[in-house]
Each structure stands twice: as C-alpha cells, then as structure tokens.
Amino acid sequence: MTASQGVALLGSTGSIGTSTLRVLERHRDRFHPVALTANGNVTALATQVAAWSPSYVGVVSGTPPAGSGWRAGVECLIEAATHPDAQIVLNAVVGAAGLQATLAALAAGKRVALANKETLVVAGPVVMAAATAGHGTLVPVDSEHSAILQCLAGRNPGDIRRLVITASGGPFRTWPAERIAHATVADALNHPTWRMGSKITIDSATLANKALEVIEAHYLFGVPYDRIDVVVHPQSIVHSFVEFTDGSVLAQLGVPSMELPILYALTHPERLPDSGVPRFDPITAGSLAFEPVRHDAFPALGLGIAAGRTGGAAPAVFNAANEEAVAAFLAGRLTFGQVAERIADALEDLAGRPGSTLEELLDADAAARHHVQSRLSC
Ligand code: MG
Numbered sequence: 001m002t003a004s005q006g007v008a009l010l011g012s013t014g015s016i017g018t019s020t021l022r023v024l025e026r027h028r029d030r031f032h033p034v035a036l037t038a039n040g041n042v043t044a045l046a047t048q049v050a051a052w053s054p055s056y057v058g059v060v061s062g063t064p065p066a067g068s069g070w071r072a073g074v075e076c077l078i079e080a081a082t083h084p085d086a087q088i089v090l091n092a093v094v095g096a097a098g099l100q101a102t103l104a105a106l107a108a109g110k111r112v113a114l115a116n117k118e119t120l121v122v123a124g125p126v127v128m129a130a131a132t133a134g135h136g137t138l139v140p141v142d143s144e145h146s147a148i149l150q151c152l153a154g155r156n157p158g159d160i161r162r163l164v165i166t167a168s169g170g171p172f173r174t175w176p177a178e179r180i181a182h183a184t185v186a187d188a189l190n191h192p193t194w195r196m197g198s199k200i201t202i203d204s205a206t207l208a209n210k211a212l213e214v215i216e217a218h219y220l221f222g223v224p225y226d227r228i229d230v231v232v233h234p235q236s237i238v239h240s241f242v243e244f245t246d247g248s249v250l251a252q253l254g255v256p257s258m259e260l261p262i263l264y265a266l267t268h269p270e271r272l273p274d275s276g277v278p279r280f281d282p283i284t285a286g287s288l289a290f291e292p293v294r295h296d297a298f299p300a301l302g303l304g305i306a307a308g309r310t311g312g313a314a315p316a317v318f319n320a321a322n323e324e325a326v327a328a329f330l331a332g333r334l335t336f337g338q339v340a341e342r343i344a345d346a347l348e349d350l351a352g353r354p355g356s357t358l359e360e361l362l363d364a365d366a367a368a369r370h371h372v373q374s375r376l377s378c
Contacts, residue, residue, distance in 0.1 A: 004028075004029065004030060004031060004032050005030065005031050005032075005087045005088055005266075006031075006032060006033075006034035006083070006085040006086045006087055006088070007020075007024065007031050007032065007033050007034065007035075007086060007087075007088045007089075007090055007266070008033075008034060008035035008037075008056075008080045008081055008083050008086035008088070008089045008090070008105075008110075009021070009033050009035065009036050009037070009090050009092070010035075010037045010077055010080055010081060010089065010090065010091045010092060010093050010098065010101055010116075011037065011038065011039070011091070011092035011093045011094065011098075011115075011116075012033075012036040012037060012038055012045065012048055012092075013038040013039070013041040013044040013045055013048070014038075014039075014092055014094065014197050015195065015196050015197045015258070016090075016092035016115045016141065016258060016262065017038075017092045019257075019258045019259050019262055020090055020092065020262050021033070021048065021052070022259060022276065023259050023262050023263050023266070023275075023276065026274055026275075026276050027263070027266075027272060027274075030266075030267075030272065031088070031266060032052075033052050033054045034054055034055050034056060034083055034085040034086050035054055035055070035056035035057070035058070035079075035080035035083045035086060036048055036049060036052065036054045036056075036057055036058075036080075037057070037058040037059065037060065037076050037077055037080045038058075038059055038060070038062070039059075039060045039061055039062070039093075039094070040059065040060065040061040040062040041062070042059055042062040042063065042064070042065065045057065045059060045062075046065060046068075049068075049070075055083075055085065056071070056079065056080055056083050057069070057070040057071070058070060058071040058072070058073075058076025058077070058079060058080055059071075059072055059076065060072075060073065060074050060076060060077065060097070061074075074097065077093065077097070077098070077100065077101040078100055078101055078104045080101070081101040081102070081104045081105040081108075081110070082104050082105060082108045082110075086110060087110065087111060088110065088111045088112075088113060088266060089101070089102075089105040089110045089111070089112050089113070090113040090115065090141070090262070090265070090266075091105070091112055091113070091114055091115060091116045091119065092115040092116065092141070093116045094116070094197060094199050094200075095116075095118055095199065095323050096118045096122050096316075096319060096320060096323065096365055098116030098118060098119050099116075099118065099119050099122055099123055099127075101116075102114065102116065102119040102127060102130075102138075103123075103126070103127060103130045103358075105136060106127065106130040106131045106134045106136030106138065107130055107133070107134035107136065108134060108136065109134050109135045109136050110136050111136070111137045111139060112131075112136060112137070112138050112139070113139050113140075113141050113262070113265035113266060114138055114139065114140055114141055114142075114265075115141035115142065115262075117142060117209075117212045117213065117216050118212070118319050118323075120215065120216045120219045120220065121212050121215045121216060121315050121316070121318070121319045122315065122316045122319050122320075122361055122365060123316065123358060123361045124215065124216075124218070124219035124315070125219075125356075126357070126358050126361065127219070128219055138220065139265045139268050140216070140220055140261075140265065141258070141261055141262055141265045142213060142216065142261065143239045143256070143258065143260075143261045144165045144166065144213050144217070144239055144240040145213070145216060145217060145220055145240075146239065146252070146260075146261035146264050146265065147238075147239035147240035147251070147252035147261075148163055148165075148217065148220075148221060148240050148242055148252075149220075149264075149268065150252045150264065151240070151241070151242040151250040151251065151252055152221065152242060153268075153269050154269070155244075157221070157222060158245075159244045159245050159246075160221070160223060160227070160242060160243075160244060160245070161227065161243045161244055161245045161247075162223075162227045162228070162229060162242075162243040163217055163221065163223055163227065163228045163229070163240065163241070163242055163243075164228075164229045164230075164231055164240060164241035164242075164243065165210065165213055165214060165217060165228065165229070165230050165231075165240050166230075166231055166232075166233040166236070166238050166239060166240055166241070166290075167207060167209075167210045167230055167231070167232050167233065167293065168191070168192060168193045168194065168204065168232070168233065168234055168235075168236045169192075169232040169233075169234055169291070170191060170192070170204045170205040170206075170207065171183075171187060171188065171190045171191055171192060171205055172187075172188075172205055172297070172298075173192075173232060173234060173291075175297070176297075177294075177296060177297040180297055180298075180336060180337065181335065181336060181337030182335060182336065182337065183205070183336040184336075185329065185330055185332070187205075187336075188201070188202050188205040188329075188336060189201050189202070189205075191204055191205070192234070193234075193235070193236040193256050194236065194256055198330060199323070199326055199327075202326045202329060202330065202339075203322070203326065205336070206298060206300040206301075206322075206326075206336075206339055206340060207293070207298040207300055207301040208300040208301070208304055208322050208326075208339075208340075208343070210230050210293075210301050210304075211300060211301050211302075211303065211304020211305050211307075211308070211318070212304065212319065214228050214230065214304070214305050214308060215304065215305075215307075215308040215315050218308060225305060225308055225309050230293050230301065231290050231291070231292070231293070232290065232291040232292065232293055233288065233289065233290050233291075234289055234291075235285065235288055235289065236256040237253055237254070237255070237256070237280075237285050237288055238251045238252075238253050238288060239251075239252050239253065239254065239261075240252065253280060254277065254280050255277060255278050255280055257277045257278070259275060259276050259277050260275050260277045263275050298340075299340040299344070300322070300339065300340040300343060303318065303340060303343055303344055303347060304318050304322075304343075306347075307347060307351060310351055311355075312351075312352075312353070312354065312355035312356065313350065313351065313352075313353040313354060313355025313360065313361060313364035314347065314351040314352075314355070316355060316361045316362075316364045316365050316368070317346055317347055317350045317351050317353070317364050317365075317367070317368040318343060318346075318347060318351075318368075319365070319368075320346075320364070320365040320366075320368035320369050320372075321342060321343045321345075321346035321347065321368040321369075321371065321372050322339070322343050323369070324342075324368070324369045324372035324373055325338070325339040325340075325342040325343055325372050326339060328342075328372065328373075328376055333376050333377070334376070342372050342375065345371070345375070346368045346371040346372055349371060350364060350367055350368055350371060353367065
C-alpha cells in the first residue's frame with residue numbers, strides 16, 4: 001500500500017487544473033491536493049478550496065476573501081511549489097510566469113508534472129540543470145510528450161532515430177493562407193478536437209503550439225532538432241511516434257482527453273486502473289489520416305523551430321513575442337496573420353541577445369514583450 005502523495009496544483013482553475021482535480025477525485029487513496037493556486041478566478045478557487053480543504057491556497061492577481069488566510073501575489077507560486085507536504089507539483093500555469101515555480105520545485109527535489117510548456121522553451125538548459133542539481137524530476141503532461149515518454153519507457157535513448165510529433169492542424173488546417181490571415185478570434189477559438197484555454201487554443205491555430213512542443217521535446221528527451229518531425233493528424237488519436245534505429249516505430253494512441261496524460265505524469269512509470277477516460281476502440285476511431293504541415297500557411301511553426309535551433313535567447317524571444325501577439329490578437333489589436341509577423345520581427349531584432357543565464361533569458365523575455373507591445377497601434 002503506497003501512502004497518499006501530496007500534490008501542489010498551480011493553475012487549479014484552468015482547463016488542465018480542473019481536469020487534474022477530476023483525476024485526483026478518482027484516486028483519493030493515492031493523491032491529495034496540499035496546495036492550490038489560481039491566477040485570478042477567486043470564485044472558482046473558493047469552490048475548490050471548500051471541496052478539498054488544501055493546507056495552502058494562493059491567488060496570483062486576485063484579492064483573497066476576507067479572513068480566508070489565502071496568500072496573494074506571484075510569490076504564491078513558489079511557496080506552493082516548495083510546500084513541504086507536496087511530493088508532486090503539477091504546474092499548469094499559463095505562460096512564462098510558470099518558470100520560477102518549476103525551478104524552485106526542482107531545486108527542492110520534487111516531481112514536477114509539467115503542463116507549463118513555456119518553462120522549457122524559455123529556459124530549457126537552466127531547467128534541466130536545476131533538475132539534476134536538486135534531484136527533482138520533470139515529467140511532461142502534454143499529450144504528445146506523454147506519448148513519447150510512454151513509447152520510450154525502459155528503452156535506451158541511444159536507440160532513438162526520430163521523434164514524430166502529431167498536430168491536429170487546428171481549425172484552419174484546410175483553409176487557404178489568404179483566408180487564415182483574416183480569421184476572427186471566434187474562428188481561431190473553435191478547435192476541432194481539443195477543449196482548452198484560449199492562449200493554447202490560439203497557439204494551436206497558428207501552430208506556434210507545435211513549435212513550443214518541438215522545443216520541449218528537444219530538452220525533455222535530448223533529441224537534436226533535425227531528428228524531430230511534425231505531422232498533421234486531424235483525428236488526434238495518435239499522440240506521437242518514436243522511430244527506433246532498427247526502423248521499428250512505436251506510437252501511443254487514445255481518445256483526446258488530458259486526463260490520461262495527467263494521471264500518467266503523476267504515476268510514471270507505474271499505471272493505475274480507472275483513468276476515467278473513455279476506452280479506445282479502433283473500429284469506432286475509423287480511418288486515421290496523416291498530412292504534411294503547410295509551412296507557408298502556418299509560418300509560426302517554422303519560426304519557432306528555427307528559434308530552437310538558434311538556441312540562446314531565441315526560444316525565449318519566440319515564446320514571449322508569441323504570448324504578447326496572441327494577447328493582442330485576442331484583444332482585437334492584431335489580425336491573425338500579424339501574430340506570426342510580429343514574432344518574426346521580434347526574432348529578427350532580438351534573437352541574437354545573450355541567453356545563457358536565467359537573468360539573461362528573463363531580460364530577453366522582457367525585451368521581446370516590449371518589442372511587440374510598443375509596436376501596437378493605440
Ligand atoms: Mg500538446
């Protein structure tokens with residue numbers, strides 16, 4: 001009988017956070033939340049706190065209810081991530097704000113179940129070094145990386161020839177490039193297979209999300225960029241492939257639900273029964289299609305992979321420029337087509353900045369945000 005493990009859940013009111021609480025509900029004998037943090041949704045957080053009674057509660061940008069004892073401000077992420085009763089930190093914070101919490105948790109020797117992909121994109125080498133130094137472990141929550149981790153379990157990393165990351169293609173998979181450039185916010189938020197928060201949904205429409213995932217895979221699995229490919233797979237059933245040196249290819253399949261990769265991130269390399277996810281049936285799934293990426297129609301993907309190859313500050317610049325451009329698109333201040341253009345402009349001016357220390361990477365992040373914001377018309 002394994003003792004119940006404490007989980008610090010950062011970003012508990014978002015899409016991954018609420019899915020995580022559903023997973024914990026099914027496995028109350030194995031896991032219990034000791035800390036919950038939310039960005040600003042105080043009402044939803046209060047409901048979760050009433051249901052789970054965690055010993056630590058934090059809100060980043062909202063006002064805690066009077067007399068609640070909750071912590072307020074961005075420091076709550078680090079306090080929750082280093083909570084002494086948490087063995088596992090599930091980091092589902094959106095954006096680069098999640099980086100410091102990941103670093104603190106790894107330094108404290110925690111298992112970090114990482115749903116904050118910006119962590120590795122902004123500071124991959126720094127994060128991997130922190131994991132080694134602090135004896136923390138990093139386990140991906142993202143469905144593609146969970147698939148690769150599951151295909152690799154128990155295998156020799158030297159046997160990997162190639163990773164093939166699948167992409168749904170998003171809502172504009174079949175649209176002509178001219179039409180994509182003028183897509184509306186409502187068009188872009190209408191993802192065909194996954195229900196997610198608005199930032200990642202826009203990233204899935206531009207394919208910037210897939211660039212972030214390629215960079216993450218590079219750091220998580222130590223595979224060079226020329227051996228990581230992306231293929232469009234509209235059904236989102238095959239979550240990724242690993243090709244081995246003898247030519248054999250393994251894939252991980254399942255219905256599109258984040259609950260399975262969340263559970264696996266908590267239990268890896270073990271598996272628990274009753275994931276709560278509908279069973280996969282190949283007959284019901286029907287035909288599975290695979291298509292090449294239309295790089296001309298989705299330039300953000302190539303920009304992000306090129307930034308990954310450049311290394312140094314470039315991935316941080318890509319990520320920050322993308323975050324700001326997506327926020328501006330959602331606010332009606334940029335067209336869909338301008339999102340990739342503003343990322344390209346920021347990379348051209350800033351990708352060569354120094355980027356080997358955390359301080360330099362955070363400076364590059366700030367410079368890229370300023371670059372995009374200062375060029376928005378008022
Ligand atoms: Mg993904």
